[in-house]
Amino acid sequence: MRSRTGGRFVKALALTAGIALSAVPGRAVWADNLTDAFIGAYNTSGLLEQNRALLRAADEDVAIALSALRPIINWAVEVSQDYTRSTVSDVVTRDEPSTFFTGLTLSQLVYDGGFSVLGKQSAQEIVLSTRQALLDVEQFVLFRAANAYLFVLEQEEAVQIRLNNVDVSSEELRASQDRFDVGEVTRTDVALSEAQLASSQADLAVERGFLAQAQAEYVNAVGNAPGRTAGLPGLPSLPGSEAEAVALAQRNHPAILSAQHEVRALDLQVQQQRANLGPNVRLFADAGIRESYDNDDNLEDASIALRFEQPIYAGGRLAASVRRSMATRDASRANLLNVQKDITQGVVDAFASFQAASASLRASTERVRASQVAFDGIREEATLGARTTLDVLNAQQDLLDAQLAEVRSRVERTRSAYELLQAQGLLTAERLGLAVQIYDPTLYYNLVKKAPAQVSRQSKDLDRVLKALRRD
Template sequence: MKRLRFALLLLLPFSLAAPAAATDLLAIYRAAQDEDALFAAARAEHRAGQEKIKQGRALLLPSLTFATNTTFNDITTDNASPFISGGNKRYNTHGYGFNLVQPLFREQNWAAYNQAELQTAIADTNFRLSRQDLILRVAQTYFDVLIAQDTVQLTGAQKSAIAEQLEQAKRNFEVGSATITDTYEAQARYDLILAQELVAANDLEVKRRALQQMLNTAVGELDALGAHFDLRPPVPEQQQAWIDIAHQNSLPVELAQAAFELAEREVERSRGGHLPTLDIVAGHTKNVQTGGNFGATTVTSKTVGLQLNMPLFEGGATQSKWREAEANREKARQELENARRTAELQTRQAYLGVATGMAQVRALQQAMKSNQSLLEASKLGQEVGVRTNLDVLNAQQQVFATRRDLLQAQYTYLLSHLRLKAAAGNLQEADLEWVNQALH
């Protein structure tokens, strides 16, 4: 039903005659929460992880078992005695029993319970990490479609401009004010842009299919960047402040820390293999024998007591498991250190991505103005004879290339903001809402 509602929402703009709003980034994200297969798998894994704590608690609680049996007996006695009559006897024996065990001291069970608590916490952290990953994947896929759309539009505009220059070169050659070289140059550029247009169209189709795979439905028009693009620095503005936040909140570091603690618990559990276990054991059994030498009998038994088990020797398996657990603990310690270093590196990279992105966007905005002025000057110079057709074509190509680079830099800047929040471990839907505001 959710999929149907979202499909109708996406197709609505094409079913009405009046213009309708395009689908925005936030709507895509909320639909992906229901439809993305990777996130659905993460959600199921999270549910499975919540059962670990219940399984660990069960090791500390009493266990009750029930057993029943029935046996057919066919016994022939050849030598009779005063106490046992000879001949053949056929009869049935059946019974049932309950057995109750309450652990009193089992070091391994307590260690397993502590491990179950950590495994549940790891499942929670993994799900939070999957939610952040979904935000980043949705934004990346969304922007991939936008840049592909922009490339198609810019390529089409560039083709129109080159076609205009080609027609002008042909007219100038016919009247003798230009050489055939100008026509050849314009024709070569036009042929090249036709090939680029095909590549851009194919790339757009691939990017749309990637978004469709995530949502499991076709997607209509998407909101693009607004005319008034707002640049804002990260808050806080100091790089070290973000690194400190990452040290405290980074989800990969949190996972590595939990994995290290889990490895420590495994060492404790393996060490517990040398210790005795003490249980309260209670039982109730009833056995019925319908025949035999002593006739029909019924035996009912009720027992309660303490049971102590002392492991003595298991072929060296206990010591081997202990050594294995200690080696895995050292492995987890080194992975934790690597996670901390990686979190710091990724935070630095994301912070520099935001800072560099801001500078790059501003530089390309200024370059766009300069290239536009160059194009206008080249056209004017061509009219008065101081610039050639090739100069105009080069200026046009520079304008479109700069425009494409500017759009790409703006998308990268927005993604860097999201990646910085993710590296610091506090990426939320509210951050996606801010990015979404830039797409109107």
């Protein structure tokens, strides 16, 4: 005959199980979601700001290269003293004139075999390469935000499940103690219940520690503490096959595009170093006032000269520079091949991980279903006295473990989906359609590409842009 204590325990256990089952799927729809995490990371990332600044530095290299094609005008002040000693008909004379000059000097490149033009084109390719590198950094920042959000979500679910385990174990201990008091079980059953409660409390403490770590990572990755999470997002649009994903990555991944632009830039540098072996022509001019300290002469002085130079021997430096640029170019070509292979492997790995996570989720869902059926059956058998309280608790523990595995499988499937997006080069703010002010890399470039003078209106526009960037 079944005791009243056992019946009360089974009812309490069923109530606790109902709480456990209802607590897992229900989430607040008004809470923070994955898009919020993406937006926070995009707007607050110091890594993005660092690489945007590096891109602006590359933009300035174009202006610097362009300046080599323009005249250089300086205001100059020169004080000189010449010493001349001559002997004519055994008569030695000495002349030490001193002069002062002030005026403008001009230097203008006329011809250098394309060296300066090639330098400008190479700098432009480096800008394009750096833009793609910035997009790759953006992918890293957004994927880290996704990981941080999913980690918080997973640990919140795990903590809730562990809390329910503690409640179940507490009910078990109370029921075991009641049954021990009326002589239905031994002291061993009570000790087993005490051990189970202690284990549940330890598991809860561990999960809470993981949750604290997840929240700290979220703050670092997103820029603010997480609110109440809104649950898992829907899966993004993914390719239907591995081959389709690989082909898309080879066309679009910023790491590949960056390496391609780098190769083109170094090809241009090889041509530039070869052009440096040829002649160059430069125009020099100056105009100003020249005075002599030896008398009161005051002259308005102007001169113009055209200088032609052809390297004949430079100690081997010029030829070594050509060979060095060729070796650097060859290294960049090899790097491009490596990047392409790495991207392909990354897509294959990510696609396989997504497929495996999807299969794992299906198995975990089936496990939850089967565990629920088993728990319901054992609970009914316990009401008839055919099962012990420990049997019911073990079945409940199996059900909760299955729920925990299902939560982790579902999170892992979402994580692997966004990992596949990143592997294809599609995890960017623009492609995700985030409600943010997308950083426009052409805005700053268009202001500096013509190398504006410091006193120009365009230079003042640049000052305003830089002030706004520093304020942000």
